[in-house]
Amino acid sequence: MTGPDAGPAGGGPPAEPLYTPEFAADPGAVYARLRKLGPAAPVELAPGVPATLVTGYAEALHVLRSPELFVKDPRRWPALRDGTVPPVSPVGLTLSHRPHCYTADGPEHLRLRQVIGDALDRLDPGTLRAVVEEQAGGLIDALIGRAAGSGGRADLLADYAVPLSALVFDRIAGCPPAHAARLQEAAAELLVTHRQGGDPAAGEAAWAALLARIRELIAERRRRPGADLLSWMAEHPADLTDTELAHQFMLLASFAVPPQHNLIAAALRLLLAGDGLPVAEAVEEALWTDSPLAGRAVYFPVRDVPMGETVLPAGRPVVVGIAAANAELAPEPERRRGNRAHLSWGAGPHGCPARGPARLIATVAAETLLERLPDLALAVPAEELRWLPGPFFRALAALPVTGIPAAPPPGPRPAAATASPPDGGPGQPGRPGLSGETGESGRGGGDQPAGARFAVTRKPTALARMQAALAQWWRGE
Numbered sequence: 001m002t003g004p005d006a007g008p009a010g011g012g013p014p015a016e017p018l019y020t021p022e023f024a025a026d027p028g029a030v031y032a033r034l035r036k037l038g039p040a041a042p043v044e045l046a047p048g049v050p051a052t053l054v055t056g057y058a059e060a061l062h063v064l065r066s067p068e069l070f071v072k073d074p075r076r077w078p079a080l081r082d083g084t085v086p087p088v089s090p091v092g093l094t095l096s097h098r099p100h101c102y103t104a105d106g107p108e109h110l111r112l113r114q115v116i117g118d119a120l121d122r123l124d125p126g127t128l129r130a131v132v133e134e135q136a137g138g139l140i141d142a143l144i145g146r147a148a149g150s151g152g153r154a155d156l157l158a159d160y161a162v163p164l165s166a167l168v169f170d171r172i173a174g175c176p177p178a179h180a181a182r183l184q185e186a187a188a189e190l191l192v193t194h195r196q197g198g199d200p201a202a203g204e205a206a207w208a209a210l211l212a213r214i215r216e217l218i219a220e221r222r223r224r225p226g227a228d229l230l231s232w233m234a235e236h237p238a239d240l241t242d243t244e245l246a247h248q249f250m251l252l253a254s255f256a257v258p259p260q261h262n263l264i265a266a267a268l269r270l271l272l273a274g275d276g277l278p279v280a281e282a283v284e285e286a287l288w289t290d291s292p293l294a295g296r297a298v299y300f301p302v303r304d305v306p307m308g309e310t311v312l313p314a315g316r317p318v319v320v321g322i323a324a325a326n327a328e329l330a331p332e333p334e335r336r337r338g339n340r341a342h343l344s345w346g347a348g349p350h351g352c353p354a355r356g357p358a359r360l361i362a363t364v365a366a367e368t369l370l371e372r373l374p375d376l377a378l379a380v381p382a383e384e385l386r387w388l389p390g391p392f393f394r395a396l397a398a399l400p401v402t403g404i405p406a407a408p409p410p411g412p413r414p415a416a417a418t419a420s421p422p423d424g425g426p427g428q429p430g431r432p433g434l435s436g437e438t439g440e441s442g443r444g445g446g447d448q449p450a451g452a453r454f455a456v457t458r459k460p461t462a463l464a465r466m467q468a469a470l471a472q473w474w475r476g477e
């Protein structure tokens with residue numbers, strides 16, 4: 001058994017860097033190499049920042065489901081405490097402690113997570129679908145409007161998936177456009193500060209500026225509550241402070257925007273590569289093969305924990321290799337069909353509380369686009385698309401396409417959303433909310449237009465809903 005100092009210094013196998021373009025280009029090859037060392041192996045999150053990557057499915061589940069052994073609070077990490085990992089750096093930004101549920105454990109985690117879970121439970125899937133369709137419709141109109149000048153080309157990541165995820169989040173979170181613009185500016189400043197690294201004072205100032213902007217929004221929602229996540233969190237009986245609310249809001253934004261647009265882009269890539277999958281299945285396949293948070297589930301052992309032939313040292317980050325574990329469980333496409341056992345939503349106490357809404361957003365985003373623009377095609381072969389380097393996320397750098405017509409093709413337009421308040425702000429208080437996955441499109445497809453190139457799933461009929469419910473029951477969901 002290798003000791004806690006496995007890695008170059010301890011004479012163990014060399015640590016694989018997870019931050020290089022080579023890793024981003026072919027993570028599967030790195031996972032395969034690491035798997036030969038056992039279910040857990042040494043990696044680096046940044047130059048000189050050691051961690052352990054768990055590549056085995058059973059072992060990954062063990063980490064996620066053992067809060068008595070593996071905790072979220074990064075204040076246990078000596079390298080962060082002693083400044084080896086500067087707090088003002090990309091890794092420091094991602095892994096520092098904040099007063100939200102994601103870096104909390106035990107009763108404190110439960111208290112903060114309950115507020116998010118209860119707010120998400122009030123999201124009405126029908127309203128969410130209408131919001132996505134409405135925002136997607138506006139972005140597609142803009143793509144068509146620019147088509148004459150762009151030669152029918154666009155980058156579906158920058159021109160569709162990214163703005164769509166942000167617009168949808170702003171609407172469901174209760175962030176009107178004027179606030180959203182100020183928040184985005186402050187968040188961009190924070191990211192730049194941390195990417196440049198170094199100056200702790202600049203890092204503090206950037207955080208203070210962002211939190212001040214979120215506090216303005218909280219004050220607005222407390223004055224005029226709406227049917228939105230922030231208002232629901234603010235009025236929750238847990239009575240969060242403004243600081244807790246601000247960080248919970250930031251946490252929601254950080255999960256609801258980047259992973260969401262990465263999932264939409266990864267699913268569109270599969271659909272446009274022409275493997276003939278229905279949209280909902282392409283979203284699921286992307287979760288299996290290009291998990292947006294491939295390395296984001298980081299935990300800290302409370303003591304040295306043996307795993308396979310190695311030991312996970314107390315306090316050293318353990319990265320649950322979501323993508324690696326998915327690949328171990330179901331390497332062949334046949335083993336993935338109709339199977340939702342992937343770890344792309346995490347598992348255990350910190351597992352994603354928003355998987356229903358997130359699936360719905362991705363599915364409706366892809367359906368709406370492909371219905372309106374059936375001639376879309378990848379501008380380069382799928383295998384030539386570039387992925388961004390970074391240990392935490394699986395993210396396409398761009399998704400260039402052709403085939404956008406200069407005028408809308410004949411055919412049905414998505415119904416105008418009813419969820420839109422006249423001022424672009426949050427909706428009316430008291431609107432009923434639903435939760436869970438009930439609003440997900442089923443896979444009926446019976447009303448598929450003849451000759452359609454993509455197997456777009458339309459709003460489910462009663463029969464299709466029943467079939468979908470049966471299928472879910474069959475899969476044990």
Ligand code: HEM
Nearest residue numbers: 101102255256259260263297298344345346350352354358
């Ligand atoms: C579409 C893509 C999404 C993916 C792939 C995803 C995946 C995940 C994963 C893997 C975790 C657990 C991470 C860990 O164990 O460290 C997680 C947690 C979380 N997700 Fe999601 N998520 C997505 C979308 C969303 C959305 C849309 C929201 C909110 C609106 C959200 C809110 C959260 C929150 C608050 C947590 C932390 C829960 C806790 O600490 O108890 N996620 N997500």
